[in-house]
Amino acid sequence: MALGGRAGVSGVSAVWSQARPPLLLRWLSHLYALGWRAYEGAYRLGLKRRQVLPVPIIGVGSLWVGGVSKTPLTIAIARYFHQQGRRVVVLAHGYGGRRYRQVTLLEPGEVADPYEVGDEACEIRWTLPEVPLAVGKWRVAVARAALERWQPDLMVMDDGFQHLPLARCVDLVLLPADESPFGNGYCLPAGPLREPPSGLRRASAVLWMGEGEPKTELPLPTFRVALRMAEPVPLRRDFPPLNPQTPVHVMTGIARPERFVEALHQGGWRIESVAVFPDHADFRRANLSGYQNTVVLTTVKDGVKLSAVLPPSCRAYALPLLAEPEAGFWEWLVGAASL
CATH class of the missing domain: 3.40.50 (Rossmann fold)
Known part of the structure; x- marks a missing residue:
């Protein structure tokens, strides 16, 4: 779709910017939120158990569907610990690839096909070729396979806040600093949220992404992350x-x-x-x-x-989009993950 000189706002984004989206979408949004609360509640009440692996796992995610720079921050965290001499593995879901429902383990430097393992996994590989990459929808199986193959000191999971079966020692939630952190407040399809804002109670910290002053105070550790084009x-x-x-x-x-x-x-x-x-x-x-x-x-x-x-x-x-957290974030993260 050609947009000429400047990018316009897509139909979906236009709906998500409305304080009161169409009635049908709001009704579907409430059904979606109800289903999510039931799913999350099963874990919160102990009806389902999260799998805990004997290695620290740092989760990077958001309440938003997309567009908050989760993958660049995942890369920044994995690079930081790799440069500190830690054995790091990145977990990616592989959405859009033919192997999405399989476990794919990529050695450092191994070439990745975006149509096999997804474009976000290939973005990680292209930007961070020196770190092992484990790809697949079923994160517990992927993490176990990675643990057996590489015996890492830690794993960093990209886009995994809503994946509840695999426990993390730290869950980072990314929110935009330059607009309402919860969009119009609605879940899909009336708004941009994957789950209601109450999901923040599972978060270890919130990272405000980009420029601008955050419009909400939260009862969590918060850090600023600058975004810069390389x-x-x-x-x-x-x-x-x-x-x-x-x-x-x-x-x-x-x-x-x-x-x-x-x-x-x-x-x-x-x-x-x-x-x-x-x-x-x-x-x-x-x-x-x-x-x-x-x-x-x-x-x-x-x-x-x-x-x-x-x-x-x-x-x-x-x-390349670079995510650059404020200096105090790294000390906090090392302590929070007990590394």
């Missing part, structure tokens, strides 16, 4: 460095793409067009022949899939 990385080694004054065509298939495009405008990029695809898009089904002899700018999550399908004459670059 230098563009060519998707092919023979591409020259990208001059920021070069006109670019933006392509992306992520949650809340308008935030990515707005960041590019604020960074001074000369954007000729914007093409927005659904989150976790399969670019193999798109007609990209019109991008011959152009320069494309995208996210890492999209770039791991676009590199194989763009025309050979297209120069494509990915912009």
Whole structure:
């Protein structure tokens, strides 16, 4: 979907910004929330038991469906402990990949196929090739397999706050700092929440992502996380460095793409067009022949899939998003995880 110079707001985002969404969606949202409370209650009351493994597991998640930079923070945490000499494994769910319901273990440096293990797992592998990666929907089985294979000192689980079967020693919940932390307050499909705000009682800490002053005070440890675009990385080694004054065509298939495009405008990029695809898009089904002899700018999550399908004459670059927590966060996290 071409949006011209600036990213517009998708139909879903427009509904989620309404204080009172359509009645049918609100009714469905209440049913969804009721089902979630029943599921969570089964664990809270002990009717279902969470599996505890003999290794610290740090969970990174959110109440939001997407667009709060969970994966960049997962990468930052795993990199921090790896640089401290710890044996770290990252757990990724692999959504969108053919192996989603299987256990896939990737050794450091092992090539990952986004259509096999999902684009977010490949984003982690592309950005953090030196750390083992365990992928699959069934997190308990994945974590046990990773524990047997690598005997890590700790694991970092990406996008796992709503996955209750696997216990964590620390659960980090990411919320946007520059807008209402709970959106319009509704769960899916009337709002952006995966579960009601009461779910924060399971959290160890809240991380305010990005610029802006948080609009809510919470009875939890809170930390600020700056988000910064790194230098563009060519998707092919023979591409020259990208001059920021070069006109670019933006392509992306992520949650809340308008935030990515707005960041590019604020960074001074000369954007000729914007093409927005659904989150976790399969670019193999798109007609990209019109991008011959152009320069494309995208996210890492999209770039791991676009590199194989763009025309050979297209120069494509990915912009890594870096999550940079405030200094006090690391000391707190080491203590909270008993590391």
